[in-house]
Amino acid sequence: MNHSNRSEEPLSILQYRPQAQARVPVTEVFQAKYPAIDAHNHFVSGLDVERVVEHMDACNIRTFVDLSGGNGDQLKRRLDMLKGRHPARFAVFFVPDFKRIGERCFSESVVCELEQAAGLGVQGVKVYKELGLSVRDKDGTLVHVNDPRLWPIWQTAGELGLPVLMHIADPWAYFAPLDERNERYIQLYRDPARHFYGADYPSLQQLLEERDEVIERHPATQFIGAHIGSQAEDLAAAAAVLNRYPNYTVDFSARVAELGRKPRQAREFCIKYQDRILFGTDGLDDPVMYRSYFRFLETADECMEYYMYPNHGFFTISGIDLPDEVLRKVYAANACRIIPHLR
Ligand SMILES: [Zn+2]
Known part of the structure; x- marks a missing residue:
């Protein structure tokens, strides 16, 4: 018996899953x-639908905002399925089809679709990270986040009182080389489609700057x-954007x-x-x-495994124990102000 329990070969990092001994x-x-x-x-x-509502009730979730409402017939079916059955428990967002950007009259046609979607009861617009990373023009070039053909969409959303929820860029590790320093090595090794490093992709900085330009050009639209605007890694940078716009x-x-x-910096930020x-x-x-979200927000517990551990890296987290008045705003009051017709 080998008392050190050491095998001939070292473990692969993909198998490594340390469990903290802290009690x-x-x-x-x-x-x-x-x-x-x-x-x-x-x-x-x-x-x-009914099972989701049961879970929501069990967790005290009043409303579930479904960002993947899509467009066209899919959107109509989604609205029927969710709002038709539980009008107050769900909100559905419209998703523009950017792949059509090279078509004639693209802007006018999406604006028209958006107006119709608003009439059907959508409560916002969702932009997937495909914008900036994979949506391409007819000639194959990447479409920029700040492309002027998209401006009428942002403008119209503002006129309709619909917020635009933008997922631009991604965790910073996705834009870094996949080497021994990458804190999401395991996740990216298993799921290389998330890796946006190299000449095929714009830099993280460029994506965020283009995003900022869109926000700046449309002051009457809520974004x-x-x-955290893909800036959770640097809360000072996230704060700067909030301060500016x-x-x-x-x-x-x-x-x-x-x-x-x-947790201390995050608490201060929140x-x-x-x-x-x-x-x-x-x-x-x-x-x-x-x-796991509630425990993070409401307690000062330490050394917790985050949900999805260790995909995002080998570290544990601590709760940020937010004051009650902040919890009320973050849980619901802010969303009610920004997303229309929430109850
Ligand atoms: Zn999402």
């Missing part, structure tokens, strides 16, 4: 302290930066790991920008996921 108090939070609006989620195929708000969906590994932050999960339909 610390655990606070279970089964429900959000105040009724919450999940301002960033996706009703993907396979989910069952929501998904995932009053028509900009962020959601922190899928960034709890990022925030919770620097308190300072308490009117500009939306609760969102991007987490589909999983009570365990919801409870």
Whole structure:
């Protein structure tokens, strides 16, 4: 018997999954302290409406914002399925089809679709990260986030009172070389489609600058930066954008790991920008996921494994124990101000 239990070959890093030995108090939070609006989620195929509502009730989620409403007939079916059955429990966002950008009259036709969608009851516009990373023009060149053909869409959303939730860029590690220093090595190794490093892609900086130009040019439109506007790695940078543009708000969906590994700075950020932050999960339909968010927001527990550990890197997180008045705003009041017709 080999007492060191050492095998001939070292473990592959893909197998490595350290479990912290720290023993610390655990606070279970089964429900959000105040009724919450999940301002960033996706009703993907396979989910069952009634089951999702059951989970929402169990977790104290008042409204589920489905960003993947799509367009055309898909959008109509989605609105029927969700708002037709539970008008107050769901909100659905319109998704412009950017792949048609090379077609004649693209802008006019999308604006017309958007106006119709607003008439059908959509409550916002969602922009996927494909814009900037993969949407291409007829000649094959990448379409820029600040492309003027898209301006009428942003303008019209503002006129209709619909916010534009933009997912531009991604975690910074996705734009870095896949080497021993990449903090998301395991995730990117397994899922190379997320890796946007190299000559085929614009830089992270360029994407964010183009995004900022769009916000600046459309002061009458409310923009929501998904995932802390892809700046959770640098909250000072996220704060600078919030300071510059009053028509900009962020959601922190899928960034709890990022925030919770620097809990003091994250707490300060959430308190300072308490009117500009939306609760969102991007987490589909999983009570365990919801409870990890609540525990992060409402407790000062330490050394927790974030939801999805260790995909986002080998670190644990701490809760940020937000004050009640901040929780109320982040859970629901801010979303109610920015997204129309939420109850
Ligand atoms: Zn999402």
